[in-house]
Amino acid sequence: MSTDERTGPAPAPTGPLSRIDYSERIPNNVDLAGDRRLQRALEGWQPKFLDWWKQLGPALPTKDVYLRTAIAVGRDGWAHFAHVPMEQYRWGIFLAERDPDRVVTFGKHKGEPAWQEVPGEHRAALLRLIVVQGDTEPASVEQQRVLGNTAPSIYDLRNLFQVNVEEGRHLWAMVYLLHAYFGREGREEAEQLLKRNSGDLDAPRILGAFNEATTDWLQFFMFTYFTDRDGKYQLGTLKESAFDPLARTCQFMLKEEAHHMFVGVTGVQRTVERTAQLMAAHRTKDILAYGGIPLDIIQKYLNFQYSVSMDLFGSEQSTNAGNYYSAGLKGRWMETRRKDDHVLIDATRQMTYVDGGELRTRTVPLLSALNLDLRDEYAADCAAGVKRWNQVLEAAGVTERLILPHEGFNRKVGAYAGHHVSPAGEVLDDEAWHARVDGWLPGDADRAAVASLMVPEYEYGRFAGWIAPPRTGINDQPVEFDYVHLLEEGLV
Numbered sequence: 001m002s003t004d005e006r007t008g009p010a011p012a013p014t015g016p017l018s019r020i021d022y023s024e025r026i027p028n029n030v031d032l033a034g035d036r037r038l039q040r041a042l043e044g045w046q047p048k049f050l051d052w053w054k055q056l057g058p059a060l061p062t063k064d065v066y067l068r069t070a071i072a073v074g075r076d077g078w079a080h081f082a083h084v085p086m087e088q089y090r091w092g093i094f095l096a097e098r099d100p101d102r103v104v105t106f107g108k109h110k111g112e113p114a115w116q117e118v119p120g121e122h123r124a125a126l127l128r129l130i131v132v133q134g135d136t137e138p139a140s141v142e143q144q145r146v147l148g149n150t151a152p153s154i155y156d157l158r159n160l161f162q163v164n165v166e167e168g169r170h171l172w173a174m175v176y177l178l179h180a181y182f183g184r185e186g187r188e189e190a191e192q193l194l195k196r197n198s199g200d201l202d203a204p205r206i207l208g209a210f211n212e213a214t215t216d217w218l219q220f221f222m223f224t225y226f227t228d229r230d231g232k233y234q235l236g237t238l239k240e241s242a243f244d245p246l247a248r249t250c251q252f253m254l255k256e257e258a259h260h261m262f263v264g265v266t267g268v269q270r271t272v273e274r275t276a277q278l279m280a281a282h283r284t285k286d287i288l289a290y291g292g293i294p295l296d297i298i299q300k301y302l303n304f305q306y307s308v309s310m311d312l313f314g315s316e317q318s319t320n321a322g323n324y325y326s327a328g329l330k331g332r333w334m335e336t337r338r339k340d341d342h343v344l345i346d347a348t349r350q351m352t353y354v355d356g357g358e359l360r361t362r363t364v365p366l367l368s369a370l371n372l373d374l375r376d377e378y379a380a381d382c383a384a385g386v387k388r389w390n391q392v393l394e395a396a397g398v399t400e401r402l403i404l405p406h407e408g409f410n411r412k413v414g415a416y417a418g419h420h421v422s423p424a425g426e427v428l429d430d431e432a433w434h435a436r437v438d439g440w441l442p443g444d445a446d447r448a449a450v451a452s453l454m455v456p457e458y459e460y461g462r463f464a465g466w467i468a469p470p471r472t473g474i475n476d477q478p479v480e481f482d483y484v485h486l487l488e489e490g491l492v
């Protein structure tokens, strides 16, 4: 690599408003230097964050990693790539540019100017929304902590670390809002975000899916595809918020999130590609002996991650969701593109539920079913990836296909909780469910089979046998580029 690649962020090419100030201890585009109190408070939180990163961030020792850093928040040229030691990554506070004319686009404040401060009556609800979102960001870093030890390639290792540093930055994004707008309570919540830990029995992360261990790379790819995508949809609703600093924060986070979606969709696709090659070459589904992950195990992983991610949307019917909407705190996905009154007082929709061993539908007020509205958008997006993976199977001449399970499959939250629904959408009694569930969800033997293939491949340009190489590298670099320099002798 050339020396300039090691020098860190280059000057931003866009206008002064979108510039990020890297001369500060905490890089930011919110004029942190102009608010000494806030600056000192965040500088007090910074070492605690770095301690947390050291203890619960990536476990594999590295010298440096080819990472993307945000340098501007404008449309073009927002990121810079360079090899940086991970602990020196410049986590900072980046908000999308402010639109001085922005108005609230939905709910009872529709048409009023967006809020630059938190209204007293919505303080508790906004605080809760920010804390729940903030809690998921460091959780995923904790969940993925040991994956570097079994990376299928240096290319994949770099992508894992990129996702990790950006989830760390998303924590910064939420902590900034807590410190800047919620006083002492906000500062206390910011401390708690580092004290709760994924899977901790005494102080677990807030949401269930963020306490499940990410055991292997297939699960990591499923996680970035399905669970990061939940994050994308939640951010999409907060991006519409009447509380302008939250909206601008989420707008920029969504930009970073796109890479996480990419890691998921291509990761699963490359796994399926290798599986399909082995199935075609050996004319069998049983390809574990040939070093590939059998398609039925991939399907089980998909079933698991999709169903736990569906639970993240909460109950289909929720008074809170309706109240958040009417108050202007949280909009719908693509709110401004919806062709209705954006108040929804009289609007209704259909909802599926289980009754007497059957799936039925009923009409419910839309305002009370906004979690379901968002979940439907999410499910449609998830289906697009499955279609793409099936094209890989088709191209390889394999007749089997992956499916997205029914929305009621393996659910612990909402209308389906307490019922058994098969991936195909049949309602089952206890006995039928227990007789078949091993064929639908990964068990110990499936996880052990996958784990047996998870051997690290740290040679530049080489890939573990269970996954196909990507078509192209990152930021126009070749696939065999030295994306990561490991710390061990002989590998650096």
Ligand SMILES: [Fe+2]
Pocket: 137, 166, 167, 170, 231, 257
């Ligand atoms: Fe995130």
Ligand SMILES: [Fe+2]
Pocket: 167, 228, 231, 257, 260
């Ligand atoms: Fe993410």
